[in-house]
Amino acid sequence: MRLELSVDRSSPVPLYFQLSQQLEAAIEHGTLTPGSLLGNEIELAARLGLSRPTVRQAIQSLVDKGLLVRRRGVGTQVVHSQVKRPLELSSLFDDLEAAGQRPATRVLVNAVVPATAEVAAALAVPEGSEVHRVERLRLAHGEPMAYLCNHLPPGLLDLDTAQLEATGLYRMMRSAGLTLHSARQSIGARAATAAEAERLTEPEGAPLLTMRRTTFDDTGRAVEFGDHIYRPSRYAFEFQLLVRP
Amino acid sequence: MRLELSVDRSSPVPLYFQLSQQLEAAIEHGTLTPGSLLGNEIELAARLGLSRPTVRQAIQSLVDKGLLVRRRGVGTQVVHSQVKRPLELSSLFDDLEAAGQRPATRVLVNAVVPATAEVAAALAVPEGSEVHRVERLRLAHGEPMAYLCNHLPPGLLDLDTAQLEATGLYRMMRSAGLTLHSARQSIGARAATAAEAERLTEPEGAPLLTMRRTTFDDTGRAVEFGDHIYRPSRYAFEFQLLVRP
DNA sequence: AAGTGGTCTAGACCACTGT
DNA sequence: CAGTGGTCTAGACCACTTT
Numbered sequence: 001m002r003l004e005l006s007v008d009r010s011s012p013v014p015l016y017f018q019l020s021q022q023l024e025a026a027i028e029h030g031t032l033t034p035g036s037l038l039g040n041e042i043e044l045a046a047r048l049g050l051s052r053p054t055v056r057q058a059i060q061s062l063v064d065k066g067l068l069v070r071r072r073g074v075g076t077q078v079v080h081s082q083v084k085r086p087l088e089l090s091s092l093f094d095d096l097e098a099a100g101q102r103p104a105t106r107v108l109v110n111a112v113v114p115a116t117a118e119v120a121a122a123l124a125v126p127e128g129s130e131v132h133r134v135e136r137l138r139l140a141h142g143e144p145m146a147y148l149c150n151h152l153p154p155g156l157l158d159l160d161t162a163q164l165e166a167t168g169l170y171r172m173m174r175s176a177g178l179t180l181h182s183a184r185q186s187i188g189a190r191a192a193t194a195a196e197a198e199r200l201t202e203p204e205g206a207p208l209l210t211m212r213r214t215t216f217d218d219t220g221r222a223v224e225f226g227d228h229i230y231r232p233s234r235y236a237f238e239f240q241l242l243v244r245p
Numbered sequence: 246m247r248l249e250l251s252v253d254r255s256s257p258v259p260l261y262f263q264l265s266q267q268l269e270a271a272i273e274h275g276t277l278t279p280g281s282l283l284g285n286e287i288e289l290a291a292r293l294g295l296s297r298p299t300v301r302q303a304i305q306s307l308v309d310k311g312l313l314v315r316r317r318g319v320g321t322q323v324v325h326s327q328v329k330r331p332l333e334l335s336s337l338f339d340d341l342e343a344a345g346q347r348p349a350t351r352v353l354v355n356a357v358v359p360a361t362a363e364v365a366a367a368l369a370v371p372e373g374s375e376v377h378r379v380e381r382l383r384l385a386h387g388e389p390m391a392y393l394c395n396h397l398p399p400g401l402l403d404l405d406t407a408q409l410e411a412t413g414l415y416r417m418m419r420s421a422g423l424t425l426h427s428a429r430q431s432i433g434a435r436a437a438t439a440a441e442a443e444r445l446t447e448p449e450g451a452p453l454l455t456m457r458r459t460t461f462d463d464t465g466r467a468v469e470f471g472d473h474i475y476r477p478s479r480y481a482f483e484f485q486l487l488v489r490p
Numbered sequence: 491a492a493g494t495g496g497t498c499t500a501g502a503c504c505a506c507t508g509t
Numbered sequence: 510c511a512g513t514g515g516t517c518t519a520g521a522c523c524a525c526t527t528t
Contacts, residue, residue, distance in 0.1 A: 014516060034465060040494060051518045053298075056495085064309075066427050069463050072495045073526025079426070080465020180488050181324070182311050188481035189434035189454040207452030209434040218314050220279060220325020236433035243425050259497060285513060296499045301514085317514045318507025 003031060007048055015050055019058035027067055027078055038068065038076040066242045093138070093168030101140040105165045109135035112154070119151045122214045122225040130154050134164065137199060144200045146230040156223060173223065181218040187211050187237060192229075200231050207232055248276065252293055260295055264303035272312050272323055283313065283321040311487045338383070338413030346385040350410045354380035357399070364396045367459045367470040375399050379409065382444060389445045391475045401468060418468065426463040432456050432482060437474075445476050452477055 003026055007018045026032040038044070038059070045055040059076055062068045070076045096103035113133045120127040132152040138145050150169060152159070157176050164172070173180065188210045197204040209230040217223050248271055252263045271277040283289070283304070290300040304321055307313045315321045341348035358378045365372040377397040383390050395414060397404070402421050409417070418425065433455045442449040454475040462468050 016516080042494090051520090053519090054517060057516085069426070070495060071526080072524070073493070075494060077464075079463075080461075181314070182488065183486045184483075185486060186481050186483045187432055187454075189452045189477035191452050205450070207434045207436050209432075209454075216325075218324075219322075232434035236431050238429075238431045241428045241430060243427065261497080287513095296501090298500095299498060302497085315514060316507080317505065318512070320513060 005044075005048055007050065016054050016057040016061070019048065019050070019055065020061045023058065023062055024065075024067060027062075032078050034078050034080040036078050038078070040075060064242075066240070093171070096138075096140055096145075103145075104139045104142075106137040106139065107134065107161045107164050108137060109133060110159055110161045110164065115151070119225055123151060123153050123222045125153055132157075132159055134159060134169070136164065140234070143234065144231070145234045146228055147196065147199050148226065148228045150224060150226045152224050153222070169224070178223055179218040180223070181216050181220075183213050183215040185211060185213045189232070196229060200229070202231060209235065209237075211237070250289075250293055252295065261299050261302040261306070264293065264295070264300065265306045268303065268307055269310075269312060272307075277323050279323050279325040281323050283323070285320060309487075311485070338416070341383070341385055341390075348390075349384045349387075351382040351384065352379065352406045352409050353382060354378060355404055355406050355409065360396070364470055368396060368398050368467045370398055377402075377404055379404060379414070381409065385479070388479070389476070390479045391473055392441065392444050393471065393473045395469060395471045397469050398467070414469070423468055424463040425468070426461050426465075428458050428460040430456060430458045434477070441474060445474070447476060454480065454482075456482075 005019065005022055007015050009015070011018065023032070023038075032038070041052050041055050041059065044050075045052045048055070059068060059070070063070055063076075067079055068076055069079055093103050093105070111133055112130050114128045115123065115125055115131045117127050119125075119131060120129070123131060125131060131154060132150075134148075134150045134152070136148045136150075138148060156178065157173060159172075170180065189207055190210060192200065192202050192204060192206045192208050194204050196202075196208065197206060200208075202208075209232045211226070211228045211230070213224075213226045213228075214222050215224040215226075250264065250267055252260050254260070256263065268277065268283075277283070286297050286300050286304065289295075290297045293300070304313060304315070308315055308321075312324055313321055314324055338348050338350070356378055357375050359373045360368065360370055360376045362372050364370075364376060365374070368376065370376060376399060377395075379393075379395045379397070381393045381395075383393060401423065402418060404417075415425065434452055435455060437445065437447050437449060437451045437453050439449050441447075441453065442451060445453075447453075454477045456471070456473045456475070458469075458471045458473075459467050460469040460471075
């Protein structure tokens with residue numbers, strides 16, 4: 001079977017990216033079946049009128065995504081398994097919306113408060129200095145799903161309550177021009193306190209899933225510190241890991 | 246300040262890798278301080294007697310690791326924050342050993358059993374066909390920490406009980422020549438059943454951290470399906486996420 | 491022996507950022 | 510404007526795998 005590939009040299013989209021998108025679409029689509037060989041790079045380059053490094057760049061990006069495997073002396077193959085998207089730095093809001101759950105948010109607190117020692121350490125600001133504190137209850141289908149407490153350094157973002165209820169914090173940060181770069185996460189579990197239980201309509205002592213996260217922008221500044229609790233009957237963390245070679 | 250860099254052309258180690266290792270060491274070491282500019286690629290290439298693409302390849306690998314940030318028109322900078330290692334496909338055994346906890350393992354079950362529907366689906370084998378089942382209790386400092394139940398397809402690995410108690414399953418898989426490639430994980434929480442509680446010396450109903458994982462090798466074959474429970478007072482999942490640009 | 495990916499070179503032009 | 514990274518080319522040689 002002959003894969004239809006072509007590139008548009010008048011497009012501003014990089015050639016390697018055009019190629020990788022077409023290959024990815026073919027894999028997603030089933031046109032390139034798992035285990036099938038891609039054909040060697042030189043022949044592929046000649047067919048498309050590209051240089052070999054450009055073709056390699058396209059292929060490499062898909063290898064990095066875990067969709068292709070390269071073997072010296074053998075060739076490039078489509079991975080056999082059902083590879084899903086790897087773990088993204090996504091917000092609960094986006095996760096829910098993608099799952100068609102129509103998320104709702106109730107903002108419980110939106111204030112400027114002095115930083116506690118813990119918050120100060122996470123955000124690398126002086127203890128007692130002013131930070132934003134946002135507490136939100138996230139609901140899906142009218143049922144409480146998670147309680148989210150976030151702290152942000154001052155001056156980064158205009159934390160409008162109406163906007164917080166209409167979208168996710170990450171989306172607001174991105175549209176404010178922040179480039180999110182990395183995050184340090186810790187996921188655990190513990191029993192619900194009386195106050196938490198009431199907020200999440202769970203019995204006291206019920207198991208809860210907890211997540212703490214500090215997010216950094218591309219300059220390495222801490223831009224957000226979150227302390228979240230989830231109802232484990234309603235939410236779990238799912239993700240794909242790739243082994244770094 | 247002038248960074249000392251050099252490459253050894255007689256070494257079998259790729260030039261770009263020699264360079265990236267030296268840069269990484271300099272960052273780790275503090276010789277390259279956060280925020281500092283790396284100097285442009287062309288000058289760096291000239292200084293080392295390398296071509297620009299080779300230098301770019303070295304830099305790109307560190308950008309992928311989250312240690313460097315590139316900006317058009319600006320330059321390449323060391324990221325400001327304390328970037329730790331991203332999430333690896335590591336075993337609990339390795340995690341504990343790295344933390345100096347002297348892990349111990351007690352193998353509770355090591356048998357060949359017919360695959361349940363769930364196991365069969367995860368491993369992509371026929372329901373009822375023979376699979377290996379391993380149940381282990383993991384202890385640290387003599388205290389139970391996690392209960393691990395794993396299923397493996399037949400014929401992959403020699404599951405020696407003594408070896409299972411001395412090392413981790415992942416390490417055994419790797420030394421058997423398997424190339425682990427990716428894994429699909431789900432992390433959640435729930436209350437302990439009576440049997441689980443007893444095994445982990447927790448009260449019945451205590452919150453537990455749960456993890457299910459299917460691991461694939463580089464051909465996309467499922468090579469392991471694990472269903473693990475952890476005592477949240479003893480263990481949490483910690484990891485670093487990088488945003489894919 | 492033949493074919494594959496892995497590495498490397500020495501250029502080139504462009505897009506974006508800062509002054 | 511000058512300087513940076515982003516993209517691209519047309520070759521080359523090597524290491525590895527399979528036949």
